[in-house]
Amino acid sequence: MLxxxxxxxxxxxxxxxxWPVFVASFACAMAATWLCKSIALRLNIVDKPDNLxxxxxxxxxxxxxxxxxxxxxxxxxxxxxxxxxxxxxxxxMRRLFGILAGAAIACFVGVxxxxxxxxxxxxxxxQTIAASTILLAGIWPDFSEIVAPFGFQMSDGIEMAIGIxxxxxxxxxxxxxxNLLDGLDGLCGGVTAIITVGMLLLxxxxxxxGFSERGDxxxxxxxxxxxxxxxxFLPFNRHPAKIFMGDAGSMMLGFVVAALMMLLARKAPRWWxxxxxxxxxxxxxxxxxxxxxxxxxxxxxxxxxxxxYDQMIDRGIPLKRTVGxxxxxxxxxxxxxxxxxxxxxxxxxxSLVAIFAVSFLVxxxxxxxxxEGLRGxxxxxxxx
Numbered sequence: 001m002l003x004x005x006x007x008x009x010x011x012x013x014x015x016x017x018x019w020p021v022f023v024a025s026f027a028c029a030m031a032a033t034w035l036c037k038s039i040a041l042r043l044n045i046v047d048k049p050d051n052l053x054x055x056x057x058x059x060x061x062x063x064x065x066x067x068x069x070x071x072x073x074x075x076x077x078x079x080x081x082x083x084x085x086x087x088x089x090x091x092x093m094r095r096l097f098g099i100l101a102g103a104a105i106a107c108f109v110g111v112x113x114x115x116x117x118x119x120x121x122x123x124x125x126x127q128t129i130a131a132s133t134i135l136l137a138g139i140w141p142d143f144s145e146i147v148a149p150f151g152f153q154m155s156d157g158i159e160m161a162i163g164i165x166x167x168x169x170x171x172x173x174x175x176x177x178x179n180l181l182d183g184l185d186g187l188c189g190g191v192t193a194i195i196t197v198g199m200l201l202l203x204x205x206x207x208x209x210g211f212s213e214r215g216d217x218x219x220x221x222x223x224x225x226x227x228x229x230x231x232x233f234l235p236f237n238r239h240p241a242k243i244f245m246g247d248a249g250s251m252m253l254g255f256v257v258a259a260l261m262m263l264l265a266r267k268a269p270r271w272w273x274x275x276x277x278x279x280x281x282x283x284x285x286x287x288x289x290x291x292x293x294x295x296x297x298x299x300x301x302x303x304x305x306x307x308x309y310d311q312m313i314d315r316g317i318p319l320k321r322t323v324g325x326x327x328x329x330x331x332x333x334x335x336x337x338x339x340x341x342x343x344x345x346x347x348x349x350x351s352l353v354a355i356f357a358v359s360f361l362v363x364x365x366x367x368x369x370x371x372e373g374l375r376g377x378x379x380x381x382x383x384x
Contacts, residue, residue, distance in 0.1 A: 009210025017082065018217075021224040024078040029071020029232025036063040037236060037243040045115060047244050060241055062114045065249025067236075068189075068229040069107045072256065075225030076100050079217075088214045095218045098137025099259045105130040106175060106255040110248030123247075124172065130255050131171035134262060140167050141265035141272065146345075170261055175254030177282035180289060182250045184309055185239035187323050189230050191281055191330045192253045196227040198278035198334030199260045202271055202341055211267040219263050226256050239319055270348045274341035277355055280333030281326065284308070284359050288368055291360075296371040311368050 006012065040046060040061035048059045076096050083089050109126030112118050134140070140163030144154045182188035203219035210216075230253070236243045245253075257279060265272035276283070285308050292306055293299065305314065312322040333355075340351045363369065 006205055007208030007210065010208050010216075012204065012208065014207060014216075015204050015220050018079060018220050018224055020082065021075045021079045021221055022228040025071040025075025025225045025228025026232040027071075028074040029067055029229040030235065031232075032070035033064055033067030033233045033236050033243060036067045037061045039063065040243065047114075047246070061243040062246040063111070063248065064233055064237060064243040064245040065107055065110055065247070065252050067243075068233045068245060068249050069103060069252055071229030071232045072103060072225045072252075073100060075228050076221060079221030079225065083217065088217065091214045092217050092221075095137045095139060095214075095263075096221060098133045098139065099218075099222060099256065102130040102133035102171075102259065103252050103256050105133065107248045107252040110246060110251040113251075114246040114248055123251075127172050127175050127251065127255070128168055130175075131168045131258075134167055134171070134259055135164060139259065139262050140164070141262065142267055142269070145267055146269050167258075167262055170258040171255055173286075174258035174261070174279065174282070175251045177279075177286040178254040178257070179247060179250040180286050180307065181282050181309075182245065182247075183307055184313075184319060184323055185241040186234060186237050187309060187326055188250055188253070189234045189237050189245060190323065190327055192257065193227050193230045193234065194327060194330040194334060195257060195278055195281075196223055196230065196260075198337055199223050199257070199264070199275060200227065201334075201338055202264060202274055202278065203260075205338070205341060206264065206271050209268075215263060215266055219260065222256065222260060222263070226253070226260075239323070268345065270343070270345045271341055273345070273348045273352050274337040276337075277340055277352055278334050278337035280336070280355065280359065281330045283356070284329075284363065287356075287360065288363050292369045292371060295369055298371065306368075306371060308363070308368060 040063040045062045046059035047062055076099075080089070080093055080096060083092060086092070106127060109118075109123060109130070112126075113123055140160060143159050143162055147154055178188055178192060181191060200220065200223035203216065203223055207216035207220070233243075233245065233249070237245065261272065261275045261279065264275045289307055305311075309322050309326055312325065313319060317325070336351075336355055340348055340355075343351065
């Protein structure tokens with residue numbers, strides 16, 4: 001009965017064949033993260049406290065993002081191996097290796113930023129180059145399905161021309177949103193794991209409708225490889241953290257999540273809208289940071305302790321409880337996204353607007369848009 005409710009084409013247990021992807025990704029990420037910690041400490045690639053934005057007590061190793069990338073890469077290759085001999089393997093490989101190449105580029109740009117503190121313009125350039133790998137792999141939104149109910153037709157050329165800036169926008173938005181969320185031990189990695197599980201459930205749900213066997217394979221493999229990689233990193237990043245993912249990790253995670261949103265933007269757009277809601281907590285935190293700085297006439301691109309999680313800490317909530325609350329909020333957005341994927345697209349869009357309108361109303365009523373005390377401290381470090 002549940003299978004018929006979700007979709008008539010493919011049973012839910014179709015995805016079981018890909019679970020070795022998670023196991024391989026988890027195991028390799030754990031081993032690689034341990035190795036990266038040792039290398040970072042030996043080479044003095046560490047994040048030093050500054051008592052303003054960075055409040056950890058002693059220097060902590062960077063390069064955790066490379067460990068996640070190793071796990072994600074091995075998991076992706078495991079998925080390719082599981083599909084050996086399949087008729088759709090060449091098309092699946094093109095998309096998987098396109099995403100893998102973009103993840104590697106995003107991670108490399110983050111490593112450069114962690115070590116050399118490159119300029120914002122250079123980071124944006126690197127993120128844009130990473131976004132191009134998605135486009136070269138043939139991944140962009142299916143706008144024809146969106147305009148069809150209004151009686152419009154869209155050629156492939158026009159769809160691609162619109163898709164290019166949309167893909168770049170999502171990659172830049174997701175990479176920088178997760179970078180902003182990387183402020184407490186275990187926060188960014190844990191929230192990303194929850195979001196990715198939500199994306200995985202959306203991918204499995206969508207696969208039961210059978211729009212594209214090739215696309216379904218890519219979505220499930222990428223989700224399992226990413227959540228495995230993050231979960232292999234998290235044991236080293238829980239409080240007190242032994243290693244940070246750094247910009248290398250947050251940029252790589254943001255890129256892959258953006259790629260997942262683009263993969264879910266094919267055919268019926270309700271899964272795309274649902275994926276945006278699933279990504280709700282980073283959107284809320286980034287939107288709050290920008291809106292608060294704008295309202296209080298502060299610089300938009302310099303760091304402060306005004307993020308949602310910072311304000312919880314400043315109000316006396318212990319770090320572990322703050323991270324737990326953020327996990328809960330991320331989970332609520334996942335549930336909201338999953339429920340939204342079950343309703344028709346027009347109401348789906350209304351739900352998107354309503355959910356974020358209520359979210360920002362709550363932020364305003366909680367006083368998170370004010371800047372006072374530590375929340376008003378502005379520091380010109382690289383992270384914003």
